[in-house]
Amino acid sequence: MSNYSFEFCTSSKIIFGRGKSDLLPELIRPLGSRIMIITGSSPQRHSVLIEKIKAAGIYVSLATVSGEPEVEKITEITSLILRQNCKVVLALGGGSVLDAGKAAAILANNPGDIMEYLEVVGEGKALPCASLPFIAVPTTAGTGSEVTRNSVITVPSHRVKVSLRSPEMLPKIALIDPELLRECPLTVRVNCGFDALCHLMEAMISRKATPFTDMICSYGLQQIPRETLQTYWNDPQIEEPRCAMAFASLLGGMALANGGLGAVHGFAGVIGGMFGAPHGAVCAALLAPVLKTNMAVARQIEEGSSSEGELLLAEKMLKQIEKMTDFFTAGQCREPEKLITELERLTRENHVPRLSDMGIKESDLPIIIKKSSQSSSMKGNPFSLSEERLSYILHKAL
Helix, strand or coil: CCCCCCCCCCCCCCEEEHHHHHHHHHHCCCCCCCEEEEEEEHHHHHHHHHHHHHHHHCCCEEEEECCCEHHHHHHHHHHHHHHHCCEEEEEECHHHHHHHHHHHHHHHHCCCCHHHHHCCCCCCCCCCCCCCCEEEECCCCCCHHHHHHCEEEHHHHHEEEEECHHHHCCCCCECCCCHCCCCCCCCHHHHHHHHHHHHHHHHHHHHCCCHHHHHHHHHHHCCHHHHHHHHHCCCCCHHHHHHHHHHHHHHHHHHHHHCCCCHHHHHHHHHHHCCCCCCCCCCCHHHHHHHHHHHHHHHHHCCCCHHHHHHHHHHHHHHHHHHHHHHHCCCCCCCCHHHHHHHHHHHHCCCCCHHHHHHHHHHHHHHHHHHHCCCCCHHHCCCCCCCCHHHHHHHHCC
């Protein structure tokens, strides 16, 4: 889990701070005078900011994304960018909006159809050309999409969510202004908060983790102990927890982009594609049972006649979970079982739905397990989990 030979990539420029979105006009001007701005379904929420950009003499075209981006929507926005001769793309919204922007910005500068480049259901070709300059401005705290090099896209015809992926998809500028989180709805705050928590926890114990990502995850988790999360969820107008949440989300994105994830996200991508379930809610339902299962495997390795490498891996993971517990409880406890208990309590008290509430039945579990076993995130899990253990996780979340 720890390797002193590693690479680290992130967005070319990261700007973080209250009110920093006011800098957008001067950041855009050197990149081009015609911009495509992509927002969620209500662009009027950002009308003041959009008018400031127009007032700077920048021609603005608008596109909207409602829900998670689908292949058809990405193709539509890409065509609009080309028709309007836009030289810059700015995404202003949640993770789905940012993913749509990243995908459209690079496809607008590459030949061919999106299916030539999509993983799993497409041809999976490498994108040969750089992206148009892309600026990511998140209005939610959780996905970390402003610092990742892929875009998660739904393909309804295959009932899957797959990635468009390229190092060129890292944004030119990632601008995180915690003031933009003030109007985020409660359900979105909770779902995204759990997503950020999952990113930091999974990347911390991933097979691909490095000392650099460990440092990022440790600092990120210290920003959002349970009390801070709950305070932000209760009232996003309170400045300190809002800023902490935005910062933790940013760090989580950096960690997952460079350190990988695990079984939670291995399941979540498949479940989201098959059932249209909210990503953060799926992660919330799965996090405790996945951590509990990984702990059980680690202890089984410690008690058995395992190889030295497996034993070191198990010991390392259990120490990392002790650290997570310490951070999550703000220094009150280091017992891993307490982390499981507190995560379960947090999901229950914040009315996070179970998988059965998302339309998933026991008869669906075998196909979910089959598909999830092949996912890239599952390969980052610290241990290879048997079908029996994967089934246990899903039953506990059902």
